[in-house]
Amino acid sequence: MVSKPHGGKLVRRIVAERTRERILSEQSEYPRVQIEHGRAIDIENIAHGVYSPLKGFLTSDDFGSVLDNMRLSNDLPWTIPIVLDVEKPNFDEGDAILLYYEDLPVARMHVEEIYTYDKKEFSVKVFKTDDPAHPGVARVMNMGDYLVGGEIELLNELPNPFAKYTLRPVETRVLFKELGWKTIVAFQTRNVPHLGHEYVQKAALTFVDGLFINPVLGRKKKGDYKDEVIIKAYEALFKHYYPKDSATLATVRYEMRYAGPREAIHHAIMRKNMGATHFIVGRDHAGVGDYYGPYEAWDLFDEFPDLGITPMFIREAFYCRKCGGMVNAKICPHGEEFHVHISGTKLRKMIMAGEQPPEYMMRPEVYEVVRSFENPFVE
Amino acid sequence: MMEMEEFVEVKIPKSLYDRIKERVEEAGFDSVDEYVTYVLREVLASLEEEEEEVFSEEEEEKVKERLRALGYLD
Numbered sequence: 001m002v003s004k005p006h007g008g009k010l011v012r013r014i015v016a017e018r019t020r021e022r023i024l025s026e027q028s029e030y031p032r033v034q035i036e037h038g039r040a041i042d043i044e045n046i047a048h049g050v051y052s053p054l055k056g057f058l059t060s061d062d063f064g065s066v067l068d069n070m071r072l073s074n075d076l077p078w079t080i081p082i083v084l085d086v087e088k089p090n091f092d093e094g095d096a097i098l099l100y101y102e103d104l105p106v107a108r109m110h111v112e113e114i115y116t117y118d119k120k121e122f123s124v125k126v127f128k129t130d131d132p133a134h135p136g137v138a139r140v141m142n143m144g145d146y147l148v149g150g151e152i153e154l155l156n157e158l159p160n161p162f163a164k165y166t167l168r169p170v171e172t173r174v175l176f177k178e179l180g181w182k183t184i185v186a187f188q189t190r191n192v193p194h195l196g197h198e199y200v201q202k203a204a205l206t207f208v209d210g211l212f213i214n215p216v217l218g219r220k221k222k223g224d225y226k227d228e229v230i231i232k233a234y235e236a237l238f239k240h241y242y243p244k245d246s247a248t249l250a251t252v253r254y255e256m257r258y259a260g261p262r263e264a265i266h267h268a269i270m271r272k273n274m275g276a277t278h279f280i281v282g283r284d285h286a287g288v289g290d291y292y293g294p295y296e297a298w299d300l301f302d303e304f305p306d307l308g309i310t311p312m313f314i315r316e317a318f319y320c321r322k323c324g325g326m327v328n329a330k331i332c333p334h335g336e337e338f339h340v341h342i343s344g345t346k347l348r349k350m351i352m353a354g355e356q357p358p359e360y361m362m363r364p365e366v367y368e369v370v371r372s373f374e375n376p377f378v379e
Numbered sequence: 380m381m382e383m384e385e386f387v388e389v390k391i392p393k394s395l396y397d398r399i400k401e402r403v404e405e406a407g408f409d410s411v412d413e414y415v416t417y418v419l420r421e422v423l424a425s426l427e428e429e430e431e432e433v434f435s436e437e438e439e440e441k442v443k444e445r446l447r448a449l450g451y452l453d
Contacts, residue, residue: 075420075423164449167451170434170438170442171442171445171446174434174439174442174443174446175446175451175452178443178446178452179452248451250451305417305420305421306420306421306423
């Protein structure tokens with residue numbers, strides 16, 4: 001049996017077609033609010049149940065509870081504030097408003113509450129720092145001064161160049177059921193796969209029925225792999241090295257917060273909603289720079305015995321020249337002089353220099369895909 | 380810095396409290412409060428998760444069709 005949705009029920013906030021047409025025909029009657037791309041993605045995730053049990057953006061009770069207790073006000077684990085900020089509201093509590101991304105009406109929102117907040121407190125509690133060099137902190141500092149809480153209804157999806165690969169929780173749940181998987185381990189990634197990733201994924205798959213690789217697509221930093229490169233690289237890996245009946249690949253659109261341990265819990269909740277029963281928590285999961293300890297996220301899972309998805313803590317894999325294969329620190333008796341750590345940064349440098357990484361770092365089929373792109377990296 | 384969560388008091392029979400107290404240490408908890416909170420969260424989570432999700436057969440069939448069209452299902 002796949003995981004029950006977080007909070008018990010999968011949220012779906014998509015208006016019926018006739019209602020949608022009526023709302024769109026009455027657009028001019030609603031206050032219009034412009035939102036940025038990341039918030040529009042949040043709306044899609046709320047509407048499709050990726051963020052179940054959220055039905056909209058947090059009101060102040062839930063916001064305060066998430067900051068202070070890492071739980072919603074009903075005590076359900078929730079670590080990342082999903083909030084909508086505005087500079088200055090042109091509407092009141094009780095109003096219905098339309099949220100636009102560029103010229104696209106994305107959602108109708110029923111404004112329950114408009115409230116102020118402390119950006120420094122937000123940053124320190126969620127990111128454990130108020131250093132503006134942290135990308136999550138920088139974003140918070142650029143947010144509007146007011147937060148708006150209330151339920152949303154999806155009117156339009158954003159254009160999605162990867163619609164074919166984007167599965168919603170309703171779809172992943174049916175997929176897992178049809179495949180006959182009762183236990184599913186999810187792996188979150190933003191990278192082209194190397195042997196270290198493959199080792200961790202396959203080690204986890206040993207203990208469950210199915211492996212669900214779920215790359216996050218969305219806004220990237222300069223130097224990151226482009227979305228299409230990640231997808232094509234995984235397709236090559238699946239074709240040559242993964243058992244067809246126990247591994248699948250689908251993407252999710254999501255804006256990374258880089259909140260380290262707190263975000264690891266959030267990533268697990270998203271995959272629980274997609275039906276996964278287990279979640280691989282990586283080294284420095286959702287981290288950036290050195291704001292979090294490499295295994296700090298592992299410890300935070302201890303505080304959530306009621307999370308409803310089982311974390312799998314698999315140590316970083318490296319190649320040992322003495323063992324002649326991929327191992328981790330727990331199972332390898334040899335010294336550091338035999339170990340070759342696979343660093344994403346090092347691989348990127350090799351690829352940029354036109355140098356093929358050795359096979360114990362990256363599968364040749366994956367390298368072929370990466371090099372087939374004129375520029376596989378975000379500029 | 381994490382702020383302290385707000386707490387409320389709940390009354391339970393003394394005999395039950397004493398029985399829990401005996402088990403607290405061996406269960407790996409520091410206090411009866413901590414143990415009771417853990418147990419109640421577990422019980423509530425399992426009750427809440429017993430709610431069945433409802434998909435109509437028609438909806439499920441549509442999803443299967445899309446999954447087949449995308450190559451996820453044969």
